[in-house]
Amino acid sequence: MTNAEQEWLKHLLFMKQSGAIADFTFIGDRRGLLTIGHRCTYQPDFEILTSCGDVREYHEVKGGYAREDSIIKLKCAATIFPQFLFYLIEQNKQGQWWARHIPAITPKIKED
Helix, strand or coil: CCHHHHHHHHHHHHHHHHCCEEEEEECCCHHHCEEEECCEEECCCEEEEECCCCCEEEEEEECCCCCHHHHHHHHHHHHHCCCCEEEEEEECCCCCEEEEECCCCCCCCCCC
């Protein structure tokens, strides 16, 4: 677990104790892999069960730097698994957290 993930874990513990979320799991092993293509998988950092209990979120935590391939995989996962919500979690230099919802990619259809 990276330093940023450890800090986000503390934040999630607070959210769980306050009732903002029902539960969460750190996905640190291969059981959390989502297949997004041929020989291509994506493993989010955290799985979140919302307080209403019927929505599952996946959080990808980045400590200020995100590689392009990880962002592409996150966008692909959001497109392939629209039943889940995907968030990119980033912490700025002042220590503030930003959660950015990653929507499914919608193909652009060229009109003739």
